Amino acid sequence: MTVTEVQATARLSLSTSAARKLSTTTKTVPQSRGITSRWLLRQLPWVETTAGTYRVNRRLTYAAGEGRAAFYSTGDEVRVVPDSLAELPLFRGFTDSAALAAVADRMVSREYRPGEVLAEAGSPTEAGLLIAHGKVSKTGAGAYGEQTTLGVLADGDYLGQQVLAESPEPWSYSLRALTPVTVLTLGREDLRGLLAESESLRAHVSWLRSTMELSQNKHGEATIELTSGHCGEPELSPTFVDYELAPREYELSVAQTILRVHTRVADLFNEPMDQVEQQLRLTVEALRERQESDLVNNPGYGLLHNADVRQRIQTRGGPPTPDDMDELLSRRRKTEFFLAHPRAIAAFGRECSARGIVQQTAEVEGKPFPAWRGTPILPCDKIPVTGTGTTSIMAMRTGERAQGVVGLRQSGIPDELEPSLNARFMGITEKGLLSYLVTAYYSVAVLVPDALGVLENVEIGR
Numbered sequence: 001m002t003v004t005e006v007q008a009t010a011r012l013s014l015s016t017s018a019a020r021k022l023s024t025t026t027k028t029v030p031q032s033r034g035i036t037s038r039w040l041l042r043q044l045p046w047v048e049t050t051a052g053t054y055r056v057n058r059r060l061t062y063a064a065g066e067g068r069a070a071f072y073s074t075g076d077e078v079r080v081v082p083d084s085l086a087e088l089p090l091f092r093g094f095t096d097s098a099a100l101a102a103v104a105d106r107m108v109s110r111e112y113r114p115g116e117v118l119a120e121a122g123s124p125t126e127a128g129l130l131i132a133h134g135k136v137s138k139t140g141a142g143a144y145g146e147q148t149t150l151g152v153l154a155d156g157d158y159l160g161q162q163v164l165a166e167s168p169e170p171w172s173y174s175l176r177a178l179t180p181v182t183v184l185t186l187g188r189e190d191l192r193g194l195l196a197e198s199e200s201l202r203a204h205v206s207w208l209r210s211t212m213e214l215s216q217n218k219h220g221e222a223t224i225e226l227t228s229g230h231c232g233e234p235e236l237s238p239t240f241v242d243y244e245l246a247p248r249e250y251e252l253s254v255a256q257t258i259l260r261v262h263t264r265v266a267d268l269f270n271e272p273m274d275q276v277e278q279q280l281r282l283t284v285e286a287l288r289e290r291q292e293s294d295l296v297n298n299p300g301y302g303l304l305h306n307a308d309v310r311q312r313i314q315t316r317g318g319p320p321t322p323d324d325m326d327e328l329l330s331r332r333r334k335t336e337f338f339l340a341h342p343r344a345i346a347a348f349g350r351e352c353s354a355r356g357i358v359q360q361t362a363e364v365e366g367k368p369f370p371a372w373r374g375t376p377i378l379p380c381d382k383i384p385v386t387g388t389g390t391t392s393i394m395a396m397r398t399g400e401r402a403q404g405v406v407g408l409r410q411s412g413i414p415d416e417l418e419p420s421l422n423a424r425f426m427g428i429t430e431k432g433l434l435s436y437l438v439t440a441y442y443s444v445a446v447l448v449p450d451a452l453g454v455l456e457n458v459e460i461g462r
Contacts (some may be wrong), residue, residue, distance in 0.1 A: 068156030
């Protein structure tokens with residue numbers, strides 16, 4: 001290098017890298033990619049729960065046990081989990097595990113290809129059908145003889161409860177496979193054999209037949225007898241409103257962690273940001289993320305697991321279409337919002353574009369969101385997406401006054417940082433570590449079954 005080149009590269013002032021040694025940088029608080037918008041937590045109305053327990057009282061309902069069976073595979077053979085049969089209308093409330101195991105052993109597996117008929121309208125009912133895997137369309141005759149779609153059924157749905165009757169009525173609708181379908185069947189003769197062998201099952205079926213004859217409304221609730229359209233002074237119908245004797249109680253769930261901060265960090269590195277405060281802030285954010293995930297996915301009280309079977313519907317094809325969203329919306333009054341994974345929202349937008357439909361928007365907290373029929377579709381990445389590219393979309397009505405979905409919490413707990421969330425100082429260890437027990441208490445309750453609906457098996461990959 002020549003003398004001229006050295007002079008040309010010589011600095012005429014202090015460099016920024018050197019100057020930074022004498023300056024304080026402008027810095028952000030610690031950032032986290034795990035923080036999301038948490039729209040479910042923001043939109044749920046929160047009910048203060050005394051003593052950590054919330055009881056949901058309802059009218060007496062006869063149509064209990066509207067659940068779904070579970071299955072497992074042994075090689076190519078699909079079997080039903082015996083105890084899960086108690087979730088079906090046919091065996092609701094039945095607790096004899098040995099008898100349920102005998103029922104499961106009598107069930108025969110059958111495979112159907114797309115387009116094949118499982119049952120024809122008008123044909124005799126020879127067996128009950130339990131769908132283990134696949135989608136089945138349910139069709140019937142319309143008012144003028146045309147074919148009418150009555151719905152789509154999928155994994156865990158049961159058909160043919162009339163097989164329980166002494167003289168079962170024929171099929172009133174037809175069933176056709178939309179996809180490859182695996183069905184477990186329980187024939188009438190097998191059911192008769194089981195009834196002859198098991199006294200407990202025989203008593204249960206006798207009780208079930210008697211409850212089927214009790215007066216009830218279309219929701220399965222005990223009827224309130226009324227008199228209307230009369231004149232003069234006829235004798236009025238006596239009645240009373242019966243209640244469930246064992247209403248469901250929700251106990252607040254808990255999420256906890258122990259936060260540790262070294263005293264040296266808290267003492268010497270506390271400017272310009274409080275280290276303990278920032279550690280607590282990020283821990284609280286993580287707890288709130290876990291809270292929203294539990295409200296969606298917890299097997300005990302999570303919304304996806306506690307939606308009523310009659311409020312679960314299947315997509316007509318695969319991706320979420322306007323027809324599917326209309327069906328989901330029509331299942332309840334006053335739907336406040338849809339909740340969907342962002343990829344499901346994108347899939348719905350593609351279906352609207354394919355049909356030439358301009359998607360609406362709705363404003364929530366001053367922000368525009370995609371909407372359908374004026375109801376906003378809010379994002380929630382806690383709704384799972386399966387490995388096969390399917391997810392769910394939820395629709396809900398909220399609030400106690402509307403008999404909807406409510407969040408549960410208990411405010412005013414000791415050392416509270418936020419409602420129903422506290423950080424309690426646990427002391428200093430021999431290694432000089434400050435310890436804080438950070439706890440969040442929460443749950444969610446569905447007050448009446450039609451407050452929550454779920455569109456299942458939504459395909460997002462097409």
